[in-house]
Amino acid sequence: xxxxxILISLxxxxxxxxxxxxxxxxxxxxxxxxxxxxxxxxxxxxxxxxAAFDVKLWIIPAYKYRxxxxxxxxxxxxxxxxSETQDGADNFALKTIEATPNFKILVNQKEITHPSCMQTxxxxxxxxxxxKTAINPQDGKLFTLNFTHDGTEPINSLGKSIRANKYTLKxxxxxxxxxxxxxxxxxxxxxxxxxxxxxxxxxxLTYILQ
Numbered sequence: 001x002x003x004x005x006i007l008i009s010l011x012x013x014x015x016x017x018x019x020x021x022x023x024x025x026x027x028x029x030x031x032x033x034x035x036x037x038x039x040x041x042x043x044x045x046x047x048x049x050x051a052a053f054d055v056k057l058w059i060i061p062a063y064k065y066r067x068x069x070x071x072x073x074x075x076x077x078x079x080x081x082x083s084e085t086q087d088g089a090d091n092f093a094l095k096t097i098e099a100t101p102n103f104k105i106l107v108n109q110k111e112i113t114h115p116s117c118m119q120t121x122x123x124x125x126x127x128x129x130x131x132k133t134a135i136n137p138q139d140g141k142l143f144t145l146n147f148t149h150d151g152t153e154p155i156n157s158l159g160k161s162i163r164a165n166k167y168t169l170k171x172x173x174x175x176x177x178x179x180x181x182x183x184x185x186x187x188x189x190x191x192x193x194x195x196x197x198x199x200x201x202x203x204x205l206t207y208i209l210q
Contacts, residue, residue, distance in 0.1 A: 024124055024192065026207035028053060036065075038207060040124060047071045063088055069137045077117035078135070081105060085138045094140055107140040114142055123183060126190040129167050143171040143178060155184050157193040157209055162186060164193055 021043040028036050028051070036053040048070050055063035069083035079099045085092040097104040103114045120137045122128040129147045136143065150166040157164070164184040171179035184194040195207035 022124065025210045026195070027210050029206040029208060030055060031204055032206075042124060045073045047073075067138060071120065071137070073119075076119075078103065078119050081120070081135070081137055083137045087138065092139055094137065103135075105135075105140045112140045118142075123195060124192040126185050126192075129169075129183070134171070141173055143173050146170045146172065150182075152187065153184075155194055157184075162193065 021041060024040040024042070026038045027034060028038055030053075035055050036051070038051040039049060041048045049068070051065065051067040053063070053065040054061065064086060065088070066086040067083065068085075069081070071078060071082075072080040077099070080096045081094065082096065083092070083094045085094075092108060094105055094107045097106055097111065100116050103116055103118045105112050105114075114135060118133070118135050119131060121134045122131065129149070131145055131147075134143050134145055135141070146169070148168045150168055152163045153166050154161055154163050156162075165187055167183045167185070169179065169181040169183065170177055171181070180198040182196040183192070185191065186193055193209055197205040199205055
């Protein structure tokens, strides 16, 4: 059974330069069981996202996750990040204090300072696979990213079989692996198609594009 700390990361969010709005609406599965959604709206320099997961043990609520975030970007650098999150019994409120000369945020009234020109987990952007670090938009922690390109493999997306480019991400925090995530992108358009995260107690979290 999933514990209250397994569902994060989330998967969660940053900004990229897009001239037109792009919408990503994912159904979220935990071990093949539908537990909710995670939606992203990417428009020009602004990204909005919201996630809602509900895990039940039979009919008894066992875990609740809610996350909303808004980010802005300028010249490839994060300039503003605001989020509110309920992760089981834990709550997080994050807001930006300043973007330069350092990127300073306030998380539950605690100030955290990162170097300037940061980014978060920009899953929807194929250039994310070249990124070296990322801020978790839930709690503001910084992670080191290691990507490998695993070639191509067939997946089903929006009712079609696509031989997608697959990448594996290992995100490290305090020298320990925190996230093990797989990502699939369209071989021609480079559009983000699917995500799979291996979480606590051998559970698997999967994002299916709707």
